[in-house]
Amino acid sequence: NAGVMQNPRHLVRRRGQEARLRCSPVKGHSHVYWYRQLPEEGLKFMVYLQKENIIDESGMPKERFSAEFPKEGPSILRIQQVVRGDSAAYFCASSPSGGYGYTFGSGTRLTVV
């Protein structure tokens, strides 16, 4: 029973490139959440998705960031035209239902050079 799988673990992008972060939830979990953690800080909510639907994207920057959770396959967090300030650890969590039983992945550490 695998936990939340995120890949890649580490991602280096040059300014202006695109970053794609993938998250496979725990089997049977239909709720996915993305969080961002800057160095020395707590996690900040970005977006909450259920299969094929964005439920809450109140934490997503208005531009360059998008997320999806298709019917088949992993959830994708996409950052276009990355800037140095996007460097952070991005964590995905899943739950069987909203509000309880969160399982977090090990994160993707994005470095923009």
Added chain:
Amino acid sequence: SQQGEEDPQALSIQEGENATMNCSYKTSINNLQWYRQNSGRGLVHLILIRSNEREKHSGRLRVTLDTSKKSSSLLITASRAADTASYFCATDLYGNKLVFGAGTILRVKS
């Protein structure tokens, strides 16, 4: 905006001592959760306390919740070197997101 605030920001104790971390929050909650994060790793869920509960135990962990003061505490008894990590509280209101505090860095010296 960040809701939870932990204190202290950093705590250094000797193995065998107890460690207490506090968390304050600003709005209503459905539940409050504590997580541990080892350096450079993901979060591990420790314990969840619902808004109608006042105290909860799990092994060497004891969590209290005071909704009138909007605060919670996490006590780790008989600490071990392996408890060295960052500890975060997170609040949940509608089940659509967790709001995390900035964390307490705990160092247990052997």
